[in-house]
Amino acid sequence: MTIGQKIPATIVTGFLGAGKTTLIRNLLKNADGRRIALIVNEFGDMGFDGSLMNGCADPDCAAEEVVELTNGCICCTVADDFLPTMEMLLARDNPPEHIVIETSGLALPQPLVRAFSWPSVKTKVTVDGVVTVLDAAALAEGRIALDEAALEAQRAADDALDHESPVEELFHDQLTCADLVVLNKADLISSDALAKVRAKISADVRDSVHIVSSEKGTLPIEVLLGRQSAAEHDMAARHEHHHHDHDDDHGHDEHEHDGDHDHDDEHHHHHHDDFESHVLPVSAFASLKAAEAKVLEAMALKGVLRIKGALVIDGKAAPAMVQAVGPRVETWFAAGAESSGRLVVIGLKGLDLEDVKTLLGSTAEAA
Numbered sequence: 001m002t003i004g005q006k007i008p009a010t011i012v013t014g015f016l017g018a019g020k021t022t023l024i025r026n027l028l029k030n031a032d033g034r035r036i037a038l039i040v041n042e043f044g045d046m047g048f049d050g051s052l053m054n055g056c057a058d059p060d061c062a063a064e065e066v067v068e069l070t071n072g073c074i075c076c077t078v079a080d081d082f083l084p085t086m087e088m089l090l091a092r093d094n095p096p097e098h099i100v101i102e103t104s105g106l107a108l109p110q111p112l113v114r115a116f117s118w119p120s121v122k123t124k125v126t127v128d129g130v131v132t133v134l135d136a137a138a139l140a141e142g143r144i145a146l147d148e149a150a151l152e153a154q155r156a157a158d159d160a161l162d163h164e165s166p167v168e169e170l171f172h173d174q175l176t177c178a179d180l181v182v183l184n185k186a187d188l189i190s191s192d193a194l195a196k197v198r199a200k201i202s203a204d205v206r207d208s209v210h211i212v213s214s215e216k217g218t219l220p221i222e223v224l225l226g227r228q229s230a231a232e233h234d235m236a237a238r239h240e241h242h243h244h245d246h247d248d249d250h251g252h253d254e255h256e257h258d259g260d261h262d263h264d265d266e267h268h269h270h271h272h273d274d275f276e277s278h279v280l281p282v283s284a285f286a287s288l289k290a291a292e293a294k295v296l297e298a299m300a301l302k303g304v305l306r307i308k309g310a311l312v313i314d315g316k317a318a319p320a321m322v323q324a325v326g327p328r329v330e331t332w333f334a335a336g337a338e339s340s341g342r343l344v345v346i347g348l349k350g351l352d353l354e355d356v357k358t359l360l361g362s363t364a365e366a367a
C-alpha cells in the first residue's frame with residue numbers, strides 16, 4: 001500500500017489518555033498481515049505503552065517492529081531521536097509497508113509532520129494521515145473547553161493568566177493538524193452529547209477533515225490507513241487558525257528543512273515544559289479495590305493528568321495493570337508481566353509530588 005515509491009506513515013496524536021494506544025492495538029490486530037512498524041514516543045522515563053505493546057501476547061498482533069522513543073517530546077528530539085529511527089527502519093532489507101507513529105499525548109504534531117520534509121526521509125516516506133484521537137466523554141463534560149468565548153472570559157477573570165493555557169494550545173494544534181478526528185469513548189456518553197461534541201469539534205477542524213466516533217478505538221483499517229494526505233506538503237493549512245499572541249510575534253514559518261538540524265518549532269512555546277512525569281516505585285496493596293481507590297484519589301490531586309503502570313496486589317501472582325484518566329481507573333491482571341509496583345504519574349508542572357507519593361505509598365522516585 002505504498003504511495004508511489006513512498007512508504008505511508010500515519011501519525012496518531014491526541015491528548016493524554018484519549019485512547020491512542022487502544023486504537024493502535026486494534027489497528028495492529030486487524031492489519032491482515034501488513035508489515036506495520038510502530039514508533040512510540042512516550043513522554044517520561046518509562047516507555048510504558050511500548051512495553052505493553054512489546055509484551056502483547058496476542059498472536060494477531062502484527063506489529064512488525066516496535067521502536068520506542070523515550071527521550072521526551074518528539075518536538076524537541078526530532079533530529080536526535082526520531083529521524084535516526086526512521087532512517088534505521090528505511091534502511092532495512094525488508095522495510096515496513098506502513099509506519100504508525102504514536103506521539104506522546106503532550107507532543108505537537110506539526111513539528112513531527114515537518115520532519116517528513118527532511119532530506120533523508122522525504123523521498124522515501126510520506127504522511128498518510130494525521131489521526132487525532134479525542135476523549136469524547138471528557139469533552140462532553142467540558143474538561144477541555146473548546147469554547148473560545150468561555151476561554152476568553154476565564155482569562156479575563158484571572159489576572160494570573162496572561163496567555164491561553166498550554167493544554168488548550170496543544171489541543172488546538174492537535175486538531176488543526178488532523179486529517180481524521182476520532183471521537184473515542186463514545187460508549188460513555190449519550191448520542192445527544194456525542195452530537196454536541198461533534199458539532200463543537202467540527203468548527204475547529206479544516207473543512208475536508210472527517211470526524212468519526214469510536215468505542216475503544218475500533219475503526220475499520222480502511223478508515224485509518226490509506227488517506228494519502230501528504231500532510232508534509234500542506235503545513236500552511238495545518239497551522240493554528242486561532243491566532244495566539246505568540247504566533248503573531250514570530251510569523252508562520254513553514255519552510256522545508258534544509259538539513260541543518262535546528263529544531264523546527266522554535267517559534268512555538270515548548271508546551272511540554274509545562275508538564276512533568278515521574279516514575280514511582282510503589283509497594284504492594286492489600287487488594288485491587290484498595291489500589292483503585294488510592295489511584296482515584298491521586299488522580300483528583302491538583303495537576304495530575306494521568307497515572308498508569310503496574311501494581312503488586314497481596315496474594316496475586318500476576319501484577320495489576322493500571323490505567324487512569326480523569327475520574328476513571330481501569331485495572332486488569334496481566335499474567336506474565338514483570339511484577340514490580342511502578343506507576344508513571346504525568347501532570348502539569350508543579351504538581352504536588354509529595355502528596356501523590358504519600359497517597360500511593362511511594363517512598364522514592366525511580367532513577
Ligand SMILES: Nc1nc2c(ncn2[C@@H]2O[C@H](COP(=O)(O)OP(=O)(O)OP(=O)(O)O)[C@@H](O)[C@H]2O)c(=O)[nH]1
Pocket residue numbers: 014015016017018019020021022023049104105184185186187188214215216217306323324325330
Ligand atoms: N470506556 C472506554 N474506555 C476507553 C476507550 N478507549 C480507551 N479507553 C480506556 O482509556 C484509557 C486510556 O487509553 P489509552 O489507549 O492508553 O490512551 P492513550 O491516548 O494512549 O494515553 P497516553 O499514552 O497516556 O497518552 C485506558 O484505560 C483504555 O482502556 C473507549 O472507547 N471507551
